[in-house]
Amino acid sequence: MKKFFSIIKEKLFTRVEKQHSEAYLRRISFLNKYSLLFHMLISCGIVFIVEVLSRRSFLSAGSFVGMHTGAFFYNAFIVFASLSFVYLFRRRAFWRIIISGFWVLLGIINGCILSNRVTPFGFTDLKCINDLFAMNNTNYFTAEEATIVVIGLGLFLLFCVALFIKGPRYQGKTHKIVVVGAIVSVLFVGLPVTTSAAQNANVVASYFSNIAQGYENYGFIYGFSSSVVDRGMSKPDDYSEQKIASIEKNVNDTKKETTVTKKNAPNIICILLESFCDPDEIKFLNYNQDPIPTFHNLEKNYTSGYLTVPVVGAGTANTEFEVLSGMSMQYFGTGEYPYKTILKKTDCESTAADLASIGYGTHAVHNNGGNFYSRVNAFSMMGFDTFTSKELMNIQSYTPNGSWATDDILVPETIKTLDSTPNQPDFTYTITVGTHGDYPKTPVIANPVYTVSGVDDEEKKNQWTYYINQLNEVDTFMNDLITELSKRDEDTIVVAFGDHLPTMGLEDSDMKSGDIYKTKYVTWNNMGLKKQDADLYAYQLMASITDSTGIHEGTILNYHQTQMNNTDHTAYLDGLDNLQYDILYGNRYCYDGKDKYPATDIVMGIDDVTVSETSDSIGGSEVFVYGNNFTKWSKVFVNDEKVNTTFSNSGCLIIPKDSVKDGDTIKVCQMGSNSTIFRESNTYTYKDPAVEETVTGTESDSNTESTVSESQK
Structure with a gap:
């Protein structure tokens, strides 16, 4: 064994100056002379390989090259710019492999992620790695996949070590000042100028209203690079103290006064329904009986409507952020999660904070991990008093795929929050998880009550069968919770909404709404409120709910309540852009420069x-x-x-x-x-x-x- 390792060490780590033939040396000289052309070809090849990996289809990658040729070459230019770093080193072959391997690895990661969700891989996902590895028994990754990745990376690193030691080195003279100047010119002049020109010519877009579509149209490398450099919010062109004062004046001129007090304010229960979709909305899907009768009954008898959300297939935290904060994700960078970025260090006004200011107890309840999406920190920054995550619940039952706690546990846990504050009203935000993917391609429910038709593919049929049976479990949870709330002698309003459609390959043409970014919301109340259906954006939902109950508090809530029906929609969005920039990144002129809504010392659990x-x-x-x-x-x-x-x-x-x-x-x-x-x-x-x-x-x-x-x- 010692002899074996000594041979390996000698072969791998002992450099031998090998005598090469004249033909070999001429080829090396030719490649060095025309290395820029060589890099162009490599860059185009890398982009194509990355697109094949991301799309999991050679034909789809070919279609991208044919239909979005300009975007293809722009992606290649990004890779070409990154390859310019090799000129700083003599081991140029080694660094070409490292840089090429980096882009290919990102493509592999994106392909794996897109096989399990609709939203592609972005820079902010790197901040969720710990969360993903904390989620065992899910389809985000398996032990086999993790093993393959580790082995593949190990072999690649071993190859790189061997190449570093045994590979060729550039023998010519290196003009480092010239090289550095050229690299700086490419990165800080060439790339910005080319990017601006490509955006102005509509070759690529500066903002993706649909991230998945943006990556598909403009290429993964551009999309991912955008998520790296385009983070946070850009300062609005017209942002100033005078602008904020003008917005506030418009609000104050038309806002109403809060008509409820701590003694008679209603409890407000806000429920996020994970991956919830009304199956009636799917054109091709048929089933033997209605799996969500409670939801449809609420839709018929109480205020309801479509809800436009910022994500599809994944990204729950971003819909959640819009609902709770009243802020829009369209002003943030590509693929960003504010929970993982700005809310890590900055507190944020929210519905919870606004209601707490008039005497509400504020609670969050979720039968999944408290640290997922950094929720513990985010809920503290948003003004919640308590947060009951799965770690504080005596969970006994799980979904048929074994991945998630069933939602029935949320009924007693939600009621506990109301019981914990007998002398004040409560705002409780409850998050379900039972309809979360993945959706098994093989049958896992024996004799399912709800069966589907209209789906020819057997695996897809099994997935839809599983999904609608889980929808019924969520519907049962809603019925049980409303039944318990009906027994209480307290005014209460409930709003429940889908955070995004499930990861089932749905397209706009499949939906009756014509838009995969539209889910639904329903309400219930025991206060005799008039049914007033309205289609809303997620960031308008809580403003609408609080307005109906006579609550007119807070900067963002009041802004939506007074301005969301403004006929000048552009002015409305411009005001929202300025306000949320002022609160999160600006000087907080709307708070007179003060920290009006400091983070809370959140308590985990009730008991x-x-x-x-x-x-x-x-x-x-x-x-x-x-x-x-x-x-x-x-x-x-x-x-x-x-x-x-x-x-x-x-x-x-x-x-x-x-x-x-x-x-x-x-x-x-x-x-x-x-x-x-x-x-x-x-x-x-x-x-x-x-x-x-x-x-x-x-x-x-x-x-x-x-x-x-x-x-x-």
């Missing part, structure tokens, strides 16, 4: 987690920790160090006996991903029965056995 007693197992190898409100995400800490913990039930956890000794302190922590502690119990001092027996004798031992026996019962 206290408590430790009440401990006892040793009969065999003495384990310790039972008893208490209240334990979940599968509860971990025992001994002297502030986490120990192996087994969840038994909501009142009992089990730890190894050798992890604790007499006098140690015990507490239970509710753990999120990345070892985040969401909530802690009280501290309890462990008393070892064996030590007590030694000190107090037989009587004490008898009492301990009795206690253990009773506890184990």
Whole structure:
């Protein structure tokens, strides 16, 4: 074995000056002389390969070249500019491979992502890597896919190491000043000028109203590059203190006064329905019976309408951001998630913050991980008091594909938020997850109640069958929640909306609305509110709901309430652009320069987690920790160090006996991903029965056995 490794080391890491033939040297000299032409050809090849990988189709990539030739060559110019860096080094072949491999790797990633969702890969997705790897048993990635990626990257890196050591080196004279000047010219003059010219000629677009369509029309490399350089919000051309003052004057001249008080304000329940689509909206889909009767009943009897959302197939957090903040995603960079960028460091006015200012308790409830999309931080920045994520729930049942908690758990958890504040109204934002993809291509539901037709492909038929049966589970959740709310002697209004259509390859022509960016919203109330149907944008939804209940608070809410019906739609959007820039990136002129809505010290969960007693197992190898409100995400800490913990039930956890000794302190922590502690119990001092027996004798031992026996019962 030692001999084998020594041979490998000698072959791989020992440089040998090899004598090449004259023909080889002439070829190298030719390639060096015409390397720019060589780079042009490589760039075109890389773009084509990346498009094949992204589209998962050779013909589709060929169609892109034929139908969007200008965009194809512009993408090639971006790659060509990146290849100019090789002239800084003598190992030019090595750096060509590194740069080429980088673009191809991005294409592979995009192709994998587009096989599971509609939204293509963007720079902000890199900020969600930890979230994705925290989501086990989903189709975002599998163990096999992860293994293939790791092996592929390993082999590529090994090849690069060998090339770095054994590969050719440029032997001519390097004029570094000239090279650096040329690279700077290409990057900081050539690229901007070419980009501006391409945008002005409509070869590529500066803004994608439809990100997926933008990537398809203008190429992945341009789309991804846009997501890197075009982040945050651009300062509006007319932004100034005077502009904000003018907007506020227009609002103040027409706004109404809030007519409710803390004593008579209604509870407001806002429900995000994950990947929810009314199947009646899909032209080709037929089914044996209505899977969402509750939704259709609400649609018939209460205010409802279409909701235009900023994403399709994925990107829940961006629809959520629009609904809660009243701000539009169209003013942000390509593929951006504000939760992962600006809200990491800047607080943000939201419906929660506005309602809190008039005495509301504000809560979020979601049966998925608290750290996903950085929601814990985002909800704090948006003014929520509490957030009950899955880590604080005693979840017992999962969807048939095994990926997600069922939504029935959200009924008691939502009701808990209302019970937690008996002397004030509540705003509760509840997020479902039961209809989240992926949708199995093979049958996973035995004897499904709801069956489909109109789909010829057997795998697609299985997916739609699964989906509409899950829609019925969501519909049942809505019915159960409204039933519970009806029992309460409190004025309440509910609004439920779909965040985006499911990842099922739907196109505009498939939808009765003619737009895959349109979902639906419905409402319910026990206040006798008049049915007033309206089609809205997601950022207008909560302004409409609060307006109907006599609540007229906040900068953005009041802006929409007074200006959304302005006949000059351009002026309306310009005002919104200025206001949200002022709040998130500007000088906050609308707040007189103050931090009017500071982040909250958000509390995770409603119920206290408590430790009440401990006892040793009969065999003495384990310790039972008893208490209240334990979940599968509860971990025992001994002297502030986490120990192996087994969840038994909501009142009992089990730890190894050798992890604790007499006098140690015990507490239970509710753990999120990345070892985040969401909530802690009280501290309890462990008393070892064996030590007590030694000190107090037989009587004490008898009492301990009795206690253990009773506890184990």
